[in-house]
Amino acid sequence: MISRRDFLQVSMAASALYGASGFGNWGRLAAQQRLTQDDLLNFDTFGNVTLIHVTDIHAQMKPIYFREPEINLGVGGARGQMPHITGADFRRAYGIADGSPSHYALTYNDFSALAGTYGRVGGLDRVATVINAIRADRPDALLLDGGDTWHGSYTCYHTEGQDMVNVMNALNPDAMTFHWEFTLGSERVQEIVENLPFAALGQNIFDAEWDEPTDLFPPYKVFERGGTKIAVIGQAFPYMPIANPGWMFPEYSFGIRDERMQEMVDEVRDMGAEVVVVLSHNGFDVDKKMASRVSGIDVILSGHTHDALPEPVLVNETIIVASGSNGKFVSRVDLDVRDGRMMGFKHKLIPIFSDVITPDAQVAALIDEQRAPYINELTEVIGQSESLLYRRGNFNGSWDDLICQALIEEREADISMSPGVRWGPSILPGQDITREDIWNVTSMTYGKAYRTEMTGEFIHVILEDVADNLFNVDPYYQQGGDMVRIGGMGYRIDINQPQGSRISELTLLKTGERIDPAKTYVVAGWASVNEGTEGPQIWDVVEDYIRKQGTVTVAPNNSVKVVGA
Amino acid sequence: MTFTRRETLAIGGATLAVATLPGKLMASTSDLIAGVTGGAAASAAGIELTAPEIAENGNTVPVAVSAPGAVAITMLAAGNPTPGVAKFTFGPGSAEQSASTRIRLAGTQDVIAIAEMADGSFAAVHKTVKVTIGGCGG
Numbered sequence: 154m155i156s157r158r159d160f161l162q163v164s165m166a167a168s169a170l171y172g173a174s175g176f177g178n179w180g181r182l183a184a185q186q187r188l189t190q191d192d193l194l195n196f197d198t199f200g201n202v203t204l205i206h207v208t209d210i211h212a213q214m215k216p217i218y219f220r221e222p223e224i225n226l227g228v229g230g231a232r233g234q235m236p237h238i239t240g241a242d243f244r245r246a247y248g249i250a251d252g253s254p255s256h257y258a259l260t261y262n263d264f265s266a267l268a269g270t271y272g273r274v275g276g277l278d279r280v281a282t283v284i285n286a287i288r289a290d291r292p293d294a295l296l297l298d299g300g301d302t303w304h305g306s307y308t309c310y311h312t313e314g315q316d317m318v319n320v321m322n323a324l325n326p327d328a329m330t331f332h333w334e335f336t337l338g339s340e341r342v343q344e345i346v347e348n349l350p351f352a353a354l355g356q357n358i359f360d361a362e363w364d365e366p367t368d369l370f371p372p373y374k375v376f377e378r379g380g381t382k383i384a385v386i387g388q389a390f391p392y393m394p395i396a397n398p399g400w401m402f403p404e405y406s407f408g409i410r411d412e413r414m415q416e417m418v419d420e421v422r423d424m425g426a427e428v429v430v431v432l433s434h435n436g437f438d439v440d441k442k443m444a445s446r447v448s449g450i451d452v453i454l455s456g457h458t459h460d461a462l463p464e465p466v467l468v469n470e471t472i473i474v475a476s477g478s479n480g481k482f483v484s485r486v487d488l489d490v491r492d493g494r495m496m497g498f499k500h501k502l503i504p505i506f507s508d509v510i511t512p513d514a515q516v517a518a519l520i521d522e523q524r525a526p527y528i529n530e531l532t533e534v535i536g537q538s539e540s541l542l543y544r545r546g547n548f549n550g551s552w553d554d555l556i557c558q559a560l561i562e563e564r565e566a567d568i569s570m571s572p573g574v575r576w577g578p579s580i581l582p583g584q585d586i587t588r589e590d591i592w593n594v595t596s597m598t599y600g601k602a603y604r605t606e607m608t609g610e611f612i613h614v615i616l617e618d619v620a621d622n623l624f625n626v627d628p629y630y631q632q633g634g635d636m637v638r639i640g641g642m643g644y645r646i647d648i649n650q651p652q653g654s655r656i657s658e659l660t661l662l663k664t665g666e667r668i669d670p671a672k673t674y675v676v677a678g679w680a681s682v683n684e685g686t687e688g689p690q691i692w693d694v695v696e697d698y699i700r701k702q703g704t705v706t707v708a709p710n711n712s713v714k715v716v717g718a
Numbered sequence: 719m720t721f722t723r724r725e726t727l728a729i730g731g732a733t734l735a736v737a738t739l740p741g742k743l744m745a746s747t748s749d750l751i752a753g754v755t756g757g758a759a760a761s762a763a764g765i766e767l768t769a770p771e772i773a774e775n776g777n778t779v780p781v782a783v784s785a786p787g788a789v790a791i792t793m794l795a796a797g798n799p800t801p802g803v804a805k806f807t808f809g810p811g812s813a814e815q816s817a818s819t820r821i822r823l824a825g826t827q828d829v830i831a832i833a834e835m836a837d838g839s840f841a842a843v844h845k846t847v848k849v850t851i852g853g854c855g856g
Contacts, residue, residue: 362779364818394774395850406780408770618850629771630848652826 200489208299209478210308210454216273216507217578229626236460275480278512299456304333307592332390336676354387384426436633444468542580557640559698570678575636610670643712760842776849782818785833797827
């Protein structure tokens, strides 16, 4: 990453572009150890255009805890660059005081203790308050949703996304792009999108049969706000049919398609757009590469990899804004657009501290209305946790360790596998685990828990394949998830090797023996992208396991040895 | 339940890839280009190849090639058992020298396009297309 100081110098040298983030104010706040809604929202309105960015909410309508990653490694050109810096190094990079609210919001250390001090984050009723406050400053601000919105909770699953559609519509977005939405199935996605009161954008959403753009998902929309023409180009998640079950949306093809992105940028510029914004679900490193290859983009609002950065990253003359996940943050970006170009910007990543920001009463009531039919099921306590349960991180999280253990015990397996998704709130030590909490980390439309036999060789091939999706040195070959989580087996990974040479020392933990390539092992897992997968739903497997345990404890997992970090 | 090897690709957060790994048992990209040009040097300019970075379905991968002024474009898949994919020839009446098709790829490999120009010179381009079945996108 570049320091704040470098950032300003680079931007001036590059183009007389000047910028500032809200971070200075936030840093002082931290020093004073006090936090008010006014402080969180404080922002001297700047320029003539305001963008509001939310992304990767994963259907979290209510405040939650969310621990940021401890391990988030970059390879190749991304090594040691933002967002691949965590913990104390991250705090040093941005001048964040230890123990401050921003320490709690942006890094993982001392999470349980700081969560006790600062409380839950997110909640769409609080997000609504922030959006309303920004609109009070700038009534024609654009609200842009980066997608992964209609997925990730009990109510979202049971209403096929309708709960989130209803609540988001109340926030009145101007445009949206997509990823997990498509796992509702193409028919349901089409039904919702046809009735959306805002633009559903994706320059890379194509008809799979004809390899042509679709009518339902236009590439861009040009807005005129305060006399300024603002083009918003959508970029959906490029690898949907690979990372998720393509059979659920066979009519659609995606891909990065950066040649077409360039064509679209040129097209909107020809139409008179003075500022070009890409609403992206590429993931941060893919966005950085795209910014280096496509010219003429002023702002990329980045989603998918769930990074939360208190300052934009600059690539050539493009600023890339990362706004976190699970409703934990809202980004405000003010732009000074003059003479047909972006001359400067001001940015603030606003953490949604739920105890500090007053909920918007109307949206709060609407959320409760969505939940009311399911409230008994949602709130049933299944057990308690003595450990901090979290997911984010490249290799394992304690939530996944628990899920993997549930799979081994409930499904009588040698080895278990859990997908390296980045969504799912955290549970604090001593907290009850409700059914809603279990669904928050497992809910999906292809959640059946399979049980099968695999050879040691095949398990090795799977690990190599997934590792390359995470650690290929070219971001365009990455898919943006984390490493598949493994229960019952340890391994060594050298992240800087090519595919086929990263993974070694596969060890069956229950015997301590090396995995035999020729031997067959019983493997249980979930989230298969194959059509026709059989087995119980993963949330039922996990619920049964937690209920039997009563109180769950997850021991530290040291079974993955990481080399080359 | 029983899985065939094919069906098992992509089981759960995981995946399988056809076990073909780049560089193994695969004709080298430079040798294949030289085979078409007869050893003559090929320019990197003047030809564009459009192919996905990661194939959504290795059995049908959309590819497009364009080389203004070419009389012929040869397309090869370096890692397939039979690398030859297609040779497009363009007569003097061709409005543009471009073609698109769908090809089957046996695994992660380089797709190569070589254009023969009217003056007998060559231009070549290649792009790695990864064949995988993911399942862990976050």
